[in-house]
Amino acid sequence: MSTFLWESIAFGPIHSRRLGSSLGINLLPTDVKICSFNCIYCECGWTLEKSLTAREYYPVETVMQAIEHKLQETLAAGKAVDSITFSGNGEPTLHPHFDEIIDRLLVLRDTYFPKAVITCLSNATQLMRPEVCAALKRIENPLLKLDAGTQEMLNIINGPIVPVNIDEVVRELCSFEGKVVIQSMFLSGEKDGIPFDNSAEPNLSEWLEKIRLIHPRKVMIYSLDREAPAAKLHKFEKEKLEEIADRVRALNINVETY
Numbered sequence: 166m167s168t169f170l171w172e173s174i175a176f177g178p179i180h181s182r183r184l185g186s187s188l189g190i191n192l193l194p195t196d197v198k199i200c201s202f203n204c205i206y207c208e209c210g211w212t213l214e215k216s217l218t219a220r221e222y223y224p225v226e227t228v229m230q231a232i233e234h235k236l237q238e239t240l241a242a243g244k245a246v247d248s249i250t251f252s253g254n255g256e257p258t259l260h261p262h263f264d265e266i267i268d269r270l271l272v273l274r275d276t277y278f279p280k281a282v283i284t285c286l287s288n289a290t291q292l293m294r295p296e297v298c299a300a301l302k303r304i305e306n307p308l309l310k311l312d313a314g315t316q317e318m319l320n321i322i323n324g325p326i327v328p329v330n331i332d333e334v335v336r337e338l339c340s341f342e343g344k345v346v347i348q349s350m351f352l353s354g355e356k357d358g359i360p361f362d363n364s365a366e367p368n369l370s371e372w373l374e375k376i377r378l379i380h381p382r383k384v385m386i387y388s389l390d391r392e393a394p395a396a397k398l399h400k401f402e403k404e405k406l407e408e409i410a411d412r413v414r415a416l417n418i419n420v421e422t423y
């Protein structure tokens with residue numbers, strides 16, 4: 166399969182269905198994906214780098230210069246920015262100075278695009294690091310992943326390459342006191358010859374219970390969109406996603422399907 170990696174620190178703005186005009190930030194190396202998960206559906210491909218510390222991350226100054234340059238260029242071109250968005254080639258919160266980058270970005274945002282929100286797409290595995298959790302609470306739009314309701318399903322779908330305990334992740338997500346958006350991928354398929362379906366029981370009820378506890382500002386439910394690294398994966402159609410969304414609505418929680 167072909168995989169997709171961003172080739173720069175700052176890119177776009179690009180149009181995003183969920184975020185509008187989104188100026189992207191990639192804090193990871195441009196030649197390899199670095200992530201604490203190895204999701205079967207990752208559009209960056211498999212996580213081949215199994216050490217999270219072996220690679221050098223961009224120095225903070227390099228990151229900030231690239232971002233400021235992109236903000237200046239975008240402003241000069243008269244383009245709109247609705248969201249400044251951390252995504253890129255893996256998990257942004259693995260950057261050892263993520264918290265400092267957030268603080269400095271808040272200042273740059275206020276200077277160049279004060280109406281833009283700061284969004285971070287994150288897999289939530291680093292929430293146990295207090296500085297990461299606190300930094301994510303300082304931005305407007307932490308968009309955190311919860312695909313599974315059980316540890317078993319998390320291990321299948323997300324394939325953590327470091328120990329990740331689902332109950333600890335949920336406990337940290339609860340600490341956002343609702344100021345968080347949860348993004349959840351639903352799909353079925355086969356991994357190592359074993360069939361799975363995270364829309365089936367008992368996973369679905371367990372996931373709903375965790376959503377009830379977290380009580381996020383919004384849940385974003387989606388299914389496969391692009392090519393995934395694993396074969397034998399099945400996308401759910403909108404109708405099926407809406408059935409899951411109705412269960413979330415019954416909890417009085419805002420939900421959208423994509």
Ligand code: SF4
Nearest residue numbers: 200202204207255288
């Ligand atoms: S958390 Fe995101 S970047 Fe990491 S493997 Fe999963 S989909 Fe890919």
